[in-house]
Amino acid sequence: MSEHISSAFDRDLEAVQALVVKMGGMVEQQIVDAASALENRDADLARSVQLQDKAIDLLEEQINEEAARLIALRAPVSRDLRLALSVIKISASLERAGDYAKNIAKRTQVLLEVPAVNGSPKALRRMAVAVEGMLKDALDAYIQRDAKLANDVRDRDIEVDQMYNALFREFLTYMMEDPRNITACMHLHFIAKNIERMGDHATSITEQVIYLVTGEAPDEERPKRSSVTKLEETEE
Amino acid sequence: MSEHISSAFDRDLEAVQALVVKMGGMVEQQIVDAASALENRDADLARSVQLQDKAIDLLEEQINEEAARLIALRAPVSRDLRLALSVIKISASLERAGDYAKNIAKRTQVLLEVPAVNGSPKALRRMAVAVEGMLKDALDAYIQRDAKLANDVRDRDIEVDQMYNALFREFLTYMMEDPRNITACMHLHFIAKNIERMGDHATSITEQVIYLVTGEAPDEERPKRSSVTKLEETEE
Numbered sequence: 001m002s003e004h005i006s007s008a009f010d011r012d013l014e015a016v017q018a019l020v021v022k023m024g025g026m027v028e029q030q031i032v033d034a035a036s037a038l039e040n041r042d043a044d045l046a047r048s049v050q051l052q053d054k055a056i057d058l059l060e061e062q063i064n065e066e067a068a069r070l071i072a073l074r075a076p077v078s079r080d081l082r083l084a085l086s087v088i089k090i091s092a093s094l095e096r097a098g099d100y101a102k103n104i105a106k107r108t109q110v111l112l113e114v115p116a117v118n119g120s121p122k123a124l125r126r127m128a129v130a131v132e133g134m135l136k137d138a139l140d141a142y143i144q145r146d147a148k149l150a151n152d153v154r155d156r157d158i159e160v161d162q163m164y165n166a167l168f169r170e171f172l173t174y175m176m177e178d179p180r181n182i183t184a185c186m187h188l189h190f191i192a193k194n195i196e197r198m199g200d201h202a203t204s205i206t207e208q209v210i211y212l213v214t215g216e217a218p219d220e221e222r223p224k225r226s227s228v229t230k231l232e233e234t235e236e
Numbered sequence: 237m238s239e240h241i242s243s244a245f246d247r248d249l250e251a252v253q254a255l256v257v258k259m260g261g262m263v264e265q266q267i268v269d270a271a272s273a274l275e276n277r278d279a280d281l282a283r284s285v286q287l288q289d290k291a292i293d294l295l296e297e298q299i300n301e302e303a304a305r306l307i308a309l310r311a312p313v314s315r316d317l318r319l320a321l322s323v324i325k326i327s328a329s330l331e332r333a334g335d336y337a338k339n340i341a342k343r344t345q346v347l348l349e350v351p352a353v354n355g356s357p358k359a360l361r362r363m364a365v366a367v368e369g370m371l372k373d374a375l376d377a378y379i380q381r382d383a384k385l386a387n388d389v390r391d392r393d394i395e396v397d398q399m400y401n402a403l404f405r406e407f408l409t410y411m412m413e414d415p416r417n418i419t420a421c422m423h424l425h426f427i428a429k430n431i432e433r434m435g436d437h438a439t440s441i442t443e444q445v446i447y448l449v450t451g452e453a454p455d456e457e458r459p460k461r462s463s464v465t466k467l468e469e470t471e472e
Contacts, residue, residue: 057453064321071304072311081304088324096440165422172408186401193429204332217293 009074016066016087017143020094023059024139027094028132030056030101031198035128038108038191039121049105056098063091079212086208090142093201097135100194107187117174117184120167124188127163127195130156134202141206147213150206154218160199167192245310252302252323253379256330259295260375263330264368266292266337267434271364274344274427275357285341292334299327315448322444326378329437333371336430343423353410353420356403360424363399363431366392370438378441383449386442390454396435403428 030049037045067087070076076084134153141149171185171192210218266285273281303323306312312320370389377385407421407428446454 065317068307068312068317068321071307075308076304081301085300085304085324088321089328092325092328168425172411175408176412189404197433 009070009076009080012066012070012074013080013083013087016063016070019059019063019066020087020091021139021143023056023063023091023094024135026052026056026059027098027101028135030098031128031132031135031195034101034104034108035125035195037105038111039125041108041112041116043109043112046105046108050102053098053102056095060091060095064088079215082212086142086212089208090139090205093204094135097198097201100198104191104194107191111184111187114184114187115180117181117188120170120174120185120188123163123167123170124191124195127160127167127192128198130160130163131195131198131202134160134199135205138202138205138209141209142212145209145213147210150209150213151218153206154203157199157203160196164192164196245306245312245316248302248306248310249316249319249323252299252306255295255299255302256323256327257375257379259292259299259327259330260371262288262292262295263334263337264371266334267364267368267371267431270337270340270344271361271431273341274347275361277344277348277352279345279348282341282344286338289334289338292331296327296331300324315451318448322378322448326375326441326444329440330371333434333437336434340427340430343427347420347423350420350423351416353417353424356406356410356421356424359399359403359406360427360431363396363403363428364434366396366399367431367434367438370396370435371441374438374441374445377445378448381445381449383446386445386449387454389442390439393435393439396432400428400432 030052033045033052034049036042037049067084071081071084074080074084134156137149137153140146141153168189171189174181175185207218210216266288269281269288270285272278273285303320307317307320310316310320370392373385373389376382377389404425407425410417411421443454446452
């Protein structure tokens with residue numbers, strides 16, 4: 001994978017990266033489980049998502065400590081330093097994404113107290129699956145230092161934004177149709193926002209990848225700009 | 237401030253913290269300027285916010301490098317390590333908040349192409365001022381290691397969420413009243429979301445403070461739980 005001869009730094013880095021991959025897998029599972037609990041109105045699964053978040057937080061702490069030990073021990077500079085720092089930043093993004101999954105699980109339990117809104121939970125699950133795929137591919141791009149895949153994931157964030165926009169309009173419709181839907185739709189809207197924010201964190205990870213591979217921060221507004229254009233095309 | 241005798245580590249840390257405070261001041265100014273450009277339909281100010289973001293990104297890189305040098309040089313453990321890592325995380329939160337300010341400035345320029353929606357930009361500016369205050373106090377709490385102030389800032393995030401909810405309903409009304417408002421309201425809604433996300437980043441900073449002071453992660457869902465309750469009280 002790497003072209004230069006494997007150094008002590010590389011071996012240490014790979015060990016920490018393995019923890020990041022493990023953490024990513026846990027967060028992906030949380031996203032899938034939270035969305036599934038929502039769709040199936042499964043209070044037990046929602047509660048288990050809520051409890052599982054603690055393990056993710058602990059893993060982030062472990063990753064932070066190992067990354068710091070790596071920096072203290074090897075005193076890396078330039079690219080190696082960026083690599084060591086990227087571990088800290090990517091695990092912070094994963095931790096936040098995990099928080100949003102937990103938040104969805106909590107709102108799901110509140111939603112079980114009010115009448116169901118047809119259709120939306122299914123659409124939210126599709127959105128969650130898209131974001132879970134983005135997160136998975138962002139981490140693959142990271143491990144393989146693959147800027148092309150990273151850019152591809154960034155583009156997919158536009159689709160998630162569009163799913164969010166579609167859902168936003170769907171919620172509007174339901175709320176206009178029947179004010180008794182307002183409580184459920186407000187919660188569902190927050191869930192949609194949380195899923196969209198997870199997509200932002202997947203995008204943050206790809207920015208780390210692009211920075212590591214090219215040495216330049218990506219044109220970070222590219223997906224957003226397209227999204228603005230799309231919005232205008234759709235709305236006008 | 238600190239009870240133990242000032243060490244080489246403390247002096248180095250203070251130097252990096254001074255950069256974080258400087259970065260915070262720049263981001264606060266960006267938030268205020270972006271909101272003011274929106275309210276006054278000031279394209280020049282919006283453009284200047286957009287350009288200014290680069291300086292914030294560069295400052296974050298500098299902070300990262302100095303924090304890494306600190307870790308490499310002093311090999312801190314336990315609390316000192318958490319302090320060194322907090323610098324990296326807080327500057328990452330500030331950088332994201334700066335990105336949102338830039339994004340608001342970009343959307344403001346798009347909004348200048350469509351008819352104005354009365355009232356909302358003023359409410360958005362109030363929300364932005366609230367978030368700017370949160371960010372300022374979160375950084376003060378950080379510098380003073382003041383968990384009480386940090387908790388106070390976290391509570392204020394509930395108010396920002398409520399401002400967002402109120403705006404969300406206002407946008408609904410405008411869109412229902414006249415479909416020609418839909419484009420502007422979609423952009424204004426994204427701006428409201430961006431401001432709310434800045435509030436999340438201020439909250440992330442307070443979580444670092446609480447963790448540093450108490451050694452425990454805060455009950456991170458407390459503001460959100462209150463928000464859910466408030467929402468139900470309001471809506472049902």
